[in-house]
Amino acid sequence: MTETSIRDLMARAVEDGPPSGIQLPVDDVLARNARMLRRRRIGQALVAVVLLAGAAGLSALLPGRPPSALPPPAPAATGPLVVTPTPPIDLESRAKAALGLLVAAAPPGYRVQKGETAPGPGGSTYAVRETSWRGPERPFKELYWALLEVQLDGRAAVLTVRVTDQVPVNLLSAADPCAVRINPDEQSCRVVPASDNTPVRIASWHPVTGPVDEATRVVNGVLVTVQQAGRPRPNVYALGRPVLDDRQLADLTTNPTLLP
Structure with a gap:
């Protein structure tokens, strides 16, 4: 819900008149809605940063990337080698x-x-x-x-x-x-x-x-x-x-x- 739609809703509520004994805190509602919008924009910005970082990492693996920009290779595996046994002697x-x-x-x-x-x-x-x-x-x-x-x-x-x-x-x-x-x-x-x-x-x-x-x-x-x-x-x-x-x-x- 946008701030404009909230104002329209509040205006219609004022024209119709609130029930007896109830005060509608329009300014408080608008302030809370503004804070929610700011949090939403911050979250969207963070998601964009993460997506950009992932794209940058992927581009490092694409052809044409300079070798110096590639991430270092993983260390080689160590341990005993599997040797295929020779046929038994008759x-x-x-x-x-x-x-x-x-x-x-x-x-x-x-x-x-x-x-x-x-x-x-x-x-x-x-x-x-x-x-x-x-x-x-x-x-x-x-x-x-x-x-x-x-x-x-x-x-x-x-x-x-x-x-x-x-x-x-x-x-x-x-x-x-x-x-x-x-x-x-x-x-x-x-x-x-x-x-x-x-x-x-x-x-x-x-x-x-x-x-x-x-x-x-x-x-x-x-x-x-x-x-x-x-x-x-x-x-x-x-x-x-x-x-x-x-x-x-x-x-x-x-x-x-x-x-x-």
Whole structure:
């Protein structure tokens, strides 16, 4: 309601005459209405200021705005990156391939059984060919391993391949591989070059079952081990001599088929 309409209303009320005993305070009504109009104008002015400020901020984001007039960028997010996992390694295939290498490495004259087990006393059996690998239900230290029993003149020895990603830290940093003892039973150690001149660490010890030779090599963050040892079992004596010489052990250890 404007001030003019209020005056017209008051004038008609005066002409008609107020009820008995009532005085119409025209000046007070007009004064209050003026104050209301001033408050309304102030509110409208404030709204206009806010709208102008918003428009100014929006214009800063439009093309053609000088870079110096743009607001500073938000700080970059920090935290760990999400890395997409690589496909899992087929450890079962690697273990079976390692067993194949052991079979092929058996020297002429050695007997290699075709089955996976050999009979023992009382209906028991002994593994003569065996593979295993790490999995959800097999939290082995090794990624995979393979075992093969060979016999010569009725005496048995066992060849073993083990590949693990748990490598002793001091072995990784040692300038001399023989300066670090891997097996507490080791009695001697030497570094032997493979056929491709790759240096391989070979340690030996001598339990009552015959000499044990263990060739090891650290490559690509994994420890590859090839071991030969006598294997006594009921009705079978342990072979008291090495099956493979140092060069053959070293060549097996450096075979790329064994790498995961």
